[in-house]
Amino acid sequence: MAWTPYKETVARLEKSFTCKARVEVVGLMEARGRILARDSIAQENQPAFPTSEMDGYAIRYVDQEKGALTLTHRVPAGTEISLHVGECECIKTFTGSLLSEGADTIIPIENVEVEGDKVRIVTAVKEGFAVRPVGEGYRAGDVMVTKGTRIGFAEIGVLAGLGCVQVPVVVRPRVAVLATGSEIVDLGEAxxxxxxIRSSNHVTIAAMAQHAGAEAVLLGIAGDDKALIKQRIVEGLACADIVVTTGGVSVGDYDFVKDIIGDLAVETIIEGADIKPGRHIRVVKVGEKYIVALPGFPYSSAVVFGLYGLRLVDAxxxxxxxxxxxxxxxxxxYAKRSKFTEFTACDVREKxxxxxxxxxGKKLGSSAILNNLLGGATVLCIPKETTLLKKGENVEVLRLEM
Amino acid sequence: MAWTPYKETVARLEKSFTCKARVEVVGLMEARGRILARDSIAQENQPAFPTSEMDGYAIRYVDQEKGALTLTHRVPAGTEISLHVGECECIKTFTGSLLSEGADTIIPIENVEVEGDKVRIVTAVKEGFAVRPVGEGYRAGDVMVTKGTRIGFAEIGVLAGLGCVQVPVVVRPRVAVLATGSEIVDLGEAxxxxxxIRSSNHVTIAAMAQHAGAEAVLLGIAGDDKALIKQRIVEGLACADIVVTTGGVSVGDYDFVKDIIGDLAVETIIEGADIKPGRHIRVVKVGEKYIVALPGFPYSSAVVFGLYGLRLVDAxxxxxxxxxxxxxxxxxxYAKRSKFTEFTACDVREKxxxxxxxxxGKKLGSSAILNNLLGGATVLCIPKETTLLKKGENVEVLRLEM
Incomplete structure (x- = not known):
């Protein structure tokens, strides 16, 4: 079997992708971690009017050196009154209050002495002090959060400020996972x-999909029963965008998956890749849906799902x-151990x-060792032609849990 | 007012912390993103028996050069049979099958020619080839996932392999958030x-708490009504571990929060800090619970919650x-703009x-500009005594969304 170059498999996968993002609307507090589906654009300036940045006295800057000013009013935040600050007058103003007309500067309360209605400025400030100008934060028409952004807490706060109570987000793709292999048993079974052995692939892949922003559907374990495997894959296609299988893709007598997906495929996208782990990877398309057939070893299936499945989820x-x-x-x-493009577990630290x-701390051995991905799930990407990576060399790292 | 040095406020907060982590048990698939509460220790070796790494023929290595071997049996994965490989014999073996007794090496199917029951080895392998030794992945007694680990997909997979269907995790702390200020209105209100202005602080802080692994309780908006603010804080203390307020902590006529929490406090932990933004920060303890009173400006409240509130959630x-x-x-x-320890919004990129x-792209201006935290929520930490940061200098960065 000729193994397709890794880069070509990626190009084929990307080229195959024709789905349009589907949009749903969710409440703001449900939008955390979701992907914004449309640019969020400011409709107003922020602030919309000159606003006081602190508690103090709104004055005309030109009056600062004219001795005691006369206190005429108090304007708590949230009060809408068009008061006017005249010559040698001041208005008590609070953080977040609108600046009264005529005023251009705030004298902080710490800077004055007050006696009755007379306010004497002890410490002068510069012109415009503590006044938030119109549009200080943003201006009407500014694109505040761009389409495709993962919504974090700052995005939630900014969207709230924009009055965005319902947020258009991309519908989560659904990933259905089926584990095959007659030696594996499901969670909780003796x-x-x-x-x-206990199955771990199905929950690992499901958790990877969820972490990437997809919904996961667990299709269970299908042993090595060809009819059952096929039935489960068909069920998966009915409810999910991507059906992932683990095991059964090699060339052995019990490797039914490759035949089944060969039958179901409308279009074959990837049929083997020159990668380690996972050279038996197969990806086919059935309409707009994908079947991603992964190898059975735990490390292999997680990494290969990371290489191809997460690429689909991201897309x-x-x-x-x-x-x-x-x-x-x-x-x-690190001496590369195969003639393939290799993905070897590593840890990344900042110093x-x-x-x-x-x-x-990473164990050499077979591709069964899932524990090599503990603590961050990062892999070193070693090109096919490389045989030795030297200490101190710059290397490419792929973070599967990002 | 004397501002307590930032480091001292942190030390006081840490010293005040006496809660013990509370443990609950959740299903494995619900454990993603949770914090493991007890070390997870392997009870068995993995694999427990020598196991075949690929499809092939189990042989005695010493027989490799003895010409054609006799095929005696097939052992699909998951089959428990104690077959014996005798001199010049081989047993067909599959990925994941137990290695038959007597055998020590697997000849891959690609390396042989088969005629009837005769298997001729075309390409030789080295001793022990494709055999996973006992304990290759891990050994009984190994600590696989340590207490305090955030559970990602690899942890889920490894826990599944260990037979861990129910996972002990730390109970999420609960953070109740109350916004004050007569100028702010809640989500969706005209x-x-x-x-x-529209309130954003409450949802920002709630989303920060959730992102850090806490549960959030929204206590709504309490205006500048002293009795209502107090009532809501008391309600918050009844159901949450940390009550967070925004606004009302300065020295103005409407800054009721500081008085209220002064009344409720059993122990005052922080009463102002030499930080910008947020020097009016107050933290008090009521029994084992905390009240964290943040400033009202959106950027300030998010950053100061990040400095103190997230420290409590993490603890x-x-x-x-x-x-x-x-x-x-x-x-x-960057020229520092204040005499305080400053936390200025920045972006961090890897090159x-x-x-x-x-x-x-970050806007200079007041502490109201929450949009400065968009795109990663990172802040530059500038020590009090620093006045100028030079281009190319190493700086300390705090990632609030991590």
């Missing part, structure tokens, strides 16, 4: 024999997959403003 | 006058607040393995 959400990559300095030499990648 | 979850800090190279000169902090 192991019938020492030859059985469906309108997010840039490239954000997951960064550069780091490698802390120890004095630089990122370092280390393989310390 | 602005009665041009002097009114209640058993997480290390220090993870939020990193070092970056400053991309442009070729180095982190850079930039103030580009």
């Amino acid at each position: 192991l019938p024999t020492p030859a059985h 469906m959400l309108g997010r840039d997959y490239a954000r997951r990559f960064c550069t780091a300095t490698l802390e120890e030499e 004095e403003g630089k990122l370092f990648a280390t393989l310390e | 602005l009665p006058t041009p002097a009114h 209640m979850l058993g997480r290390d607040y220090a993870r939020r800090f990193c070092t970056a190279t400053l991309e442009e000169e 070729e393995g180095k982190l850079f902090a930039t103030l580009e």
Whole structure:
């Protein structure tokens, strides 16, 4: 079997992608972590009027040196009154109050001495002090939060300020996960024999999908029963945008998945890749939906879902997959172990403003070792042609949990 | 008023903290993003028995050069049979199958020619090839996921492999948020006058708390009504671990919050800090619960909640607040604008393995500009004694959304 170059598999996947982002509207407090579906544009200036930045006395700057000023009114925040500050007058003003007409400067309360209605300025300020000018924060027409932004707390606050109570967000894609393999048993079930192992792939992939912003549907475990596997995949296609299988894609006698998805495929996108782990990866399209068939080993299936499945999830959400990559300095030499493009578990740490990648504590061995992804789920990306990475070299790192 | 040094306020807050982490048990798929409450320890070796890493033929390595071997059995994965591989024999074995007794090496199916029951090895392998030794992944007694870890997808998968269906996690602390100020109106309400503004603080703080792993309770808006503010704070204390207020902590005529929490306080922890924004910060303790009184400006309240409130949330979850800090190279000169310890909005970007902090696009002005926190919510921490940060200097950055 000829293994398609990794870059070509990525290009094929990207080219295959034709879905348009679907939009739903959610309440502001439900929008956290969701992807904004339309640019959010300010309708007004912020502030809309000159506003006091602190508690103090609104004056005409030219009166500052004219001795005691006469206090005429008090304007608590939230009060709408068009009072006028005349010559040698002042108006008591509070944080957030509108600035009275005629005034251009606020004297903080700490800077004055008050006796009856006479306010004497002890410490002078510069012109315009403590006045928030119109549009200080933003102006009508400014694009405040752009489409495709993941909504964090600052976005929530800004949207609230814009009066955005309902937020248009991208509908979460749905990822259905089916684990295959006669040796695996589901969560909470007893192991019938020492030859059985507990399934972890299905929950790992489901959690990866959720973390990336998708909904997960667990289709359970389908053993090595060809009819059951096919039935579950078809059920998955009925309710999800992406059906992910683990196991059964190699060339062995029990590797039914590749035949089944071959039958179901309308279009084959990826049929093997020159990557380690996961060279048996298959991706097919059935209408607008995808089947992503991953290898069965836990480390392999997680990494390969990260390479192809998360790329699909990101695309469906309108997010840039490239954000997951960064550069780091490698802390120890690493000899590549295969002739493929390799994805090897590492940890990334920041020290004095630089990122370092280390393989310390990561176990060498088969692609079964999921615990190598603990603590951040980052992998070193080693190009096919590279044989040795030197200590101190700049390397490319892919962060699967970002 | 003398402003307590920032470091001292942090030390006081940390010293005040006496709560023990509370533990609850949740289903594995509900554990994502939660904090593990107890070390998770492997009870078995993984794998527990020597296991085949691929589809192939289990042989005795010493037989590899002895010409054609006799195929005696097939052992699909999940089959428990104690078959024995004798001299010049082989057993067909699949990915995940237990290795038959006597065998020590797997010949991949690609490396042989099969005719009837005769298997001829075309390409030799080294001893032990494709056999996963006992404990390759981990050994019984290994601490797999440590207490205090935030549970990501790899942790979910590893816990599934360990047979952990129910996961002990730290109970989410509850943060109740009350906004005060007569000029602000709640989400979805019309602005009665041009002097009114939409509240954003309450949802910003609630979303910050949720992002950090807490539950949020919105206590609404309490205007400048002293009795109502007090009643709401008392209600908040009844249901939450931390009650957060915004506004009303300055020295103005309508700043009731400081008096109210002064009355409610059993112990005063912080009464002002030499920080900008937020020098009027107050933190008091009522039993094991906290009231955190923030300033009213949107940027100020978010940053000061980040400095003190998130520290409490992290402590209640058993997480290390220090993870939020990193070092970056400053991309442009910045003259500090106050005599306080300053927290100025910035963006952090990674370029070729180095982190850079930039103030580009951030607006100078009052502490009202919440949009300065858009796109990552990071702030530059500038010590009190610093007056100028030079371009290219290493600076400390605090990531509030981490």
